[in-house]
Amino acid sequence: MATVLQSIAAQVMSRKTFSGIAVARARDAITDTVGCMIAGAADATPQAVVGAFVGDIRTDGASLLVTGGRASPPLAALINATAAHCLDFDDNFHPARAHASAVLVPALLAVATADASISGPQLVAAYLAGLEAQALIGFGVNPSHYNRGWHGTSTVGCIGAAAGVAHLLGLAADRVAQAMVLAASMAAGPKGQFGTAAKPFHAGMAARNAVEAAFLSRAGLTGRPDILERPQGFLDLFGGDDAVGWSGSYSDGAHVIETRGLVTKLHPCCASTHRAVDAALDLQNEHGFSLDEVVRIETKVGRSAYDNLAYPDPVDEMQARFSMQYCLAVALLQGRLSPSDFTPDAVSGSPARQYMAKITMHAYSAEEERGVERLPHQVSVTLQDGRMLHSERLHARGSIACPLAEEEKRSKFTDCLRWAGIEGEETHSVLAALGDVPSVREALEGMVR
Structure with missing residues (x-):
């Protein structure tokens, strides 16, 4: 055999x-x-x-x-x-x-x-x-x-x-x-x-x-x-x-x-951030808010993605690629992410840093993930005017479900x-x-x- x-x-x-x-x-x-x-x-x-x-x-x-x-x-x-x-x-x-x-x-x-x-x-x-x-x-x-x-x-x-x-x-x-x-x-x-x-x-x-x-x-x-x-x-x-x-x-x-x-x-960063970044940009494009209008942003991701993104306050460009807070804040501030956002000077001096504390990340539980190959990554945005916006993505942009x-x-x-x-x-x-x-x-x- x-x-x-x-x-x-x-x-x-x-x-x-x-x-x-x-x-x-x-x-x-x-x-x-x-x-x-x-x-x-x-x-x-x-x-x-x-x-x-x-x-x-x-x-x-x-x-x-x-x-x-x-x-x-x-x-x-x-x-x-x-x-x-x-x-x-x-x-x-x-x-x-x-x-x-x-x-x-x-x-x-x-x-x-x-x-x-x-x-x-x-x-x-x-x-x-x-x-x-x-x-x-x-x-x-x-x-x-x-x-x-x-x-x-x-x-x-x-x-x-x-x-x-x-x-x-x-x-x-x-x-x-x-x-x-x-x-x-x-x-x-x-x-x-x-x-x-x-x-x-x-x-x-x-x-x-x-x-x-x-x-x-x-x-x-x-x-x-x-x-x-x-x-x-x-x-x-x-x-x-x-x-x-x-x-x-x-x-x-x-x-x-x-x-x-x-x-x-x-986006030139860990794929574990991509679905949340895409979902957040979807909301921004639809509703037109700026980061100054945001009270908080909550994300929910898979357990492996949560483990991968271990740097809420990155100190260099390598850590920044694995930071939900940095990637999401920069993307919403600029409307995109590029290689120039991941240099030592960019990471230490980015204006997006002042907004990173507004961003939190949570993971699905083991029970929620059991028996399911893939769950959507979710983004919830609370704005100063009281609006609460929500979006989720099962597939990132660039996948065959959402091709470039x-x-x-x-x-x-x-x-x-x-x-x-x-x-x-x-x-x-x-x-x-x-x-x-x-x-x-x-x-x-x-x-x-």
Whole structure:
């Protein structure tokens, strides 16, 4: 009987064609993630990783670095994925409770930019394979795994991304399974690191581990193929009290990117703030109030979101991304959030600070959440004139239930490049066409030149 990872490998490798919507969403995710990589390249976190391994970075290395130069594929994946995630502007993937693309895209590009024979269609197919693997693993352990305190980006994301890299390397299904087996031994990352530079480093180490696991599988290294479900395996150790495990069918036939999709972030901060921010902006747009007219704002969020947002009075930009009070106050003061709101000077000197004490946050109880995959985040606003306004959102803007318009996605990409001091028109054109090119390496090298 096939193990869970063998079944997942068989499923993702059985897909030879993809729908137009699956391909389009994959291409959008790749473009969006590279934009986030470029925006984050000069940030202190990936620059610290560069500094740690500067001796291994050369002009003639195998894989392109978003920070400049070239390095081995594992090191390129580490640096580029850290850059992709450091501004917390990269997409979310609910089935894995992970920043799926921030791990997957840099890992795949680390391999693709080292091998001129890898084409755009191969990159897209490998992305879809890795994303599906993340979902199928996540379905067995989430939300219990995530609520227990594990960062799905660096656990589920690492294992699933290994399948995507193995797919890109052209490995057979049994070696794809073994890549995930080996990645399961590398999966780690506590959510207690949220609000620090270690959190984006989680994405980096997951991407590096995915590449190394696939390379090791290609070289013949093996582990137990039942490592997810066996005693002292991933489910046993990482699942949490309410994890359901894996049984029955792994798919209804459609690809998960069609049915569940990704959430393309509109705000450069923790996704746990997004539904409340969107709901509050909905109320402001409808009723036209200012923060000076507000007596108090009460928010109610899921337990995991409450735990993630641990900084009611943030002292730096990393903490500010995980502060409901800061993100909500800035959004209502300005009508939006942007990368410029998350710098040390912006956080310490923001006029929004005078309003943060008006904002409180509460969590659903364990009983309210039991048996429910997802509950709406709620916002209640009390105004000085006595009005009490209420709104809630089950899905954030950027989800497939509430997708961004094409101009909004393009505007986000342009903002990312402007943040990096780059004009974006030509860069966007290259990335938008990346899924068609005969050589990913040559296309990206041309863009760099």
